[in-house]
Amino acid sequence: MSERTDQLSRSRDPEVDGGGFDEGILDDSPETPEAEHSTDSTAESRLAEYFAPKLFLVVFAVLTVLGQLGSMFVPLVGGPLGVFVGAFTVGLVSGKRRYGESAVAGGLVGALGVLFGNLTLATVTGSMLTLTGIGAAAGVLLAVLGVYFGRDLRVGLTQDL
Structure with a gap:
């Protein structure tokens, strides 16, 4: 019985059954590499997060x-x-x-x-x-x-x- 449980847990695909949670949706971080290097926009977004x-x-x-x-x-x-x-x-x-x-x-x-x-x-x-x-x-x-x-x-x- 434990073999069956291991097999089911290995074959589980989060995209297929919807069991996975994509935290990228809730993350406000910039997606492009160019935006990550912009210190002004990062500082402004951090400030806007608090005030x-x-x-x-x-x-x-x-x-x-x-x-x-x-x-x-x-x-x-x-x-x-x-x-x-x-x-x-x-x-x-x-x-x-x-x-x-x-x-x-x-x-x-x-x-x-x-x-x-x-x-x-x-x-x-x-x-x-x-x-x-x-x-x-x-x-x-x-x-x-x-x-x-x-x-x-x-x-x-x-x-x-």
């Missing part, structure tokens, strides 16, 4: 709108909650890791929200830099956590049981 400027603008807009809506409807915690919900949505919708875009957008939204929300207080007390730094740190933390939990839910919903 996409166009997507950053979309994420920034989503986090800004949801942060403002949250602060209008729920005092004190609505803005940070809006940033978290926006980043959660980005993690849920996007198939790739979008931590870089979300972290930078969350930091900007947090810093600008705290700065403009407390402009008089920051100017009078002289603690503008401290308040802005706290807002930026909170925005980065909430955005990264939101993307993480959104991706986690996406994997949980799409994974086979």
